[in-house]
Amino acid sequence: MAHFAMATGFLLILIGAWGALTNRNLLRMIIAFTIADSGVNLVIIAVGYMHGRTAPILDSAVAAADAVQRIIDPVPQALVLTAIVIGVGVTALMLAYVYRLYEKRRSLDIGDFTELKG
């Protein structure tokens, strides 16, 4: 299961990266990045997964005393929450950029924004 999730995660990253490098449309690039971000998140979760264990929530089902033996590693889960939040922030910022770029040039083609170079 974990391997499958991890493989899927990496596949998503590759798809996302490929999409971001080959699509000239700014919006498609952003979508590609969100796909890659999802892949990263999946990989993080998969790394923290341990076979046969339960979610890291200490309640009546899992007592604090034997939690170490029964729950999966909670750190990647905490990290992935942060990563998701940051991902949302960056995506929002990129969308704001696209909006502004479209306002200026009426174009969504990355090839139209090359006046700075050399």
Add this chain to the structure above:
Amino acid sequence: MSALYIIAVGLGSAFLLGLLNERQRGLAYMITLAALTIMSAISASWLLIFAATGAHPIDILTAGTQPPFAINLRMGLVESALTLLINLTGLLAAIHMGDSLLAKGRRAMAVLVIAIMALCGIVLTRDIFNLFVFFELIVIATGGLVLLSDADDNGRAVSAGFKYLIVSQFISILLLIGIIFAYHATGTLNIDGMAEIVGSGIKPELATAFSLAFFLMFIAVVAELKPFPANGWALDIYESAHPGFSAIFSAATGSAALFAVDKLLLIGGADWLPVATGIGIVTFVGANLLALPQTNDRRLLGYSSIAQTGLVLTILGQQDILGEHTLFIAGGLLFAHAVAKAGLYWLSDFVATRSLTGWAALQERPLLVFAFVTFAAMLAGLPPFPGFYAKWELVHILAAEGRLALLALILFGALVEAGYLFRWFGYLIKREPDQEVSCNTVQIIPVFAAVLAGWALGFVWGELSGHSNLLLVLPLLFALAFLLLEWAPAWFKNTLAIGGMVTFFLQTYAEYDPLRLIFAVIFMIGGAVTLLASYHAHGRRIGFYPAAMLMFAGMILLIRATDTFGFFASWELLTVGSYFLILRGKHSEPHALSYIIFSLGGAFLILTAFALAAAAVPPAPTFAIASLGELVQPVAPWVFLLLAVGFMTKTAAIGVHIWLPGAHAEAETDVSPMVSGILLKAGLYGLFVLLMTMGKQSLYGVELTYVMLWIGAITALLGNLMAIFQEDAKRLLAYSSIGQMGYAMFGLALMNHLGWLLALMFVINHYIYKSMLFLSVGGVAKRTGTREMYKMGGLITLMPLSFIATLIGIIAVSGVPPLSGFGGRWIFYNAILTADSRLPMVLIFLAGPIAFLYLFRLIHTIFLGQLKDEHRRIKEAPFWIILPQMIYVALLMVVAVVPGMVLRHVDAYISRFFPEGALNWEGMSITSQFGYWNPVAIMIIVGVIFMLLFSWLLFVNRKAQKVKQFNIVFSAERPFRPETTHFAWNFFAPYRKAMGFLVQPFVTRFWETVTDLLHTAADITRRLYNGNGQIYAFHFLVFVVAVFAMKMGI
């Protein structure tokens, strides 16, 4: 106050700004400034504590738990210094961008504060995931600020910001994956914990996974440094963002990212140091090369920022050998870069156009020019700034460890950098300003805060260096004091300068041995006499005195230097001072540039030689110059070679002479004698010291002094040959200096008693007559308004004193009796009779009569012949230009009559090195083993012959008819003909036909080709940066793969 408050104040005030009303902009701005001030104050207080007590770093726990269960921050000396740098940059940038921030409102301010907070976070945190979060905050804040600060409103900054975001996405993907797998392998996110686990050995089954994970983290953080060539995305931001923000991006972001790389290297260990070095040095050299063809000022600064960051990365990669010095070196370079770059970005806001030449607008504001000079000198690593001390230390350690290739690359990159910086400065000073400077008082504050910080850092690094602090050295302080006196009239400053030099000489003359005393007299008293000519200048003459006194201070310190550090520092000081001085000439921009590049190149050779020498003996804090003599094979000949070439760039030996003619000819009237008559002697002094300490050396069986002999002979011949074909009187004198220096070098390289005496004779004579000739020709040029000799003529009656000076001067130079030049010749003939190198001697013999050919033209074309119609009313040169000439005439006479006055002491001194061949100075005549020379007798004989012939001439011509100029029946020349048909134009055409092939500008063409190649290579590489954000992302991925492949290959 806990360092955590830096983060808390930053975050808190950003949230507070969010709560404000959109219209309360003034209040919002106040909060922003207050927050940044408090953050700076916290850093500053910690820095004071750590600097004063040397206390250990303090860990700050969060969430009340020990790491790795909660994030911990660390505040130590480095952290406090870096956060202070970041916070102050933020504060000053906020002040600089005041108008813009007020216009954009509280959101922009909040983003700015967040950016600064996050940068501090990168420095403080010891948690790898936290590091990632802060990096992402930087990305978002940078993106936000760029979006808000699209200064010129044409969308360029917006598209640049988008490219930045694209690449940042890739970087964060790599970083996250790296972090999670590193966590998986080590079980911790704490940087120190991770380093500990890696240090004690990772489980074998996880080792590969960890090294891959580490690679991803490492490359992602290194990418934040914008390594060459995967950095197109960052350059666009540098170019298009508000300069207030670009300053942060350059100074603060770069510094924080470098510290992050250092943290990662802590985890990675020694294996990864070569990778850092490799990426760093490629970035340093590559980015500097690409900066060469840039015309946009901010893009150039961007390239330079990237280059400097690359250099610091290189140093981090060398920490295995730099050890405890890493902090001093990396810190010196980093702070110099950060302060200077921030200052330059802020300064760029005062310039309306984005071309480098547009900076000429600053000309009208001496204070801003001073700021630019400070920043450029800091970047170029010149004394007395921190980069200089850092460079010295770095080169020494690299040489000691034998990492010579890296050393060469660093110096090459630094030379390229100095090249474009000084070219830019040349534009600033010499181009026509096409618009006004636009700045308000508030915006000037950050610039001068940076200037002050620069000088303060120079002082601190001087104190830390373990060498003498240059900012406490009297002659340099005296020179710098003139900066504060710029408001005063020129005559006042001139008097002060002369008084200062004479006083210093009187205070110190007893300390010098006879050889140094000669140079001391020329540098200090000679300088004072030459400065008499400067009384003719009116007004305040801004910029002249600091530059001139810097040069003199450098020369004075040079002869006083006892260790290699002092020697090298003064060498750089005199180089920089003379560069500023030369640049003052009307058309001297390109010549001053080639002067400084050749000189710095030579200085780097000297530096390398000193470092190699110091590496060959047991380690000591200083290396006495006298110890050069203790060096043995195989180092000694290399040290000799590098030093000799370094000194020869200053004496303009053939091959590295191309800077001299322009530099000396285009300089101002009173500057030419200083840089020719006096400054050239610094190079000779270097050669003297070199030969005195190291003596004969041979490399691969070739005796190096013999090579020098040849170079001296060829220089003498070709210098003189080139001089005869000049039409420009000052250029003629300049070329003649090349020849004269060739003679002196030849004498030195003879390596016998008389050879050295000859060289010293040339030191003295060349100083006197070349100063005199440059002054008289300069005075004539001032009056006639031209330096082309064929445009003059018949000035003997109008400018009789200048004529006398020139006549005496050329008699002295050409070495005919009765003046001191003959003494030189006499010693010379004796010297070569004792030497055994025949062929170079033939060349030297040939050079003699050639010298006469060009000297004769000075008299013949300028003072004799027909007076030009437009010169009918000109007067003698100004009094203050004539006065030193007359002093020189008197001096020449004295030296001619009693040469023994000076030379017998030197002769005795040289006997220490060459006991054989000393002259006998008994009575009025001087005896060698081949004959004797009685100056007074010769003077009398020549005088009598002259009087006899002259009276006879008067007698036989008593009935001759005086020919007036327009009596065209008698005068050979018809007036009002085109000047190119003037008889004195192309005077030596037949000689040119015969020997012209010798004076083809081969050397000039060679150096031009080198420069062209550099530019072409840069231009081709530039095409990589095609402006497409996607391509930049692709570059980045290729870069990652390439580094990976190389790392695995290593």
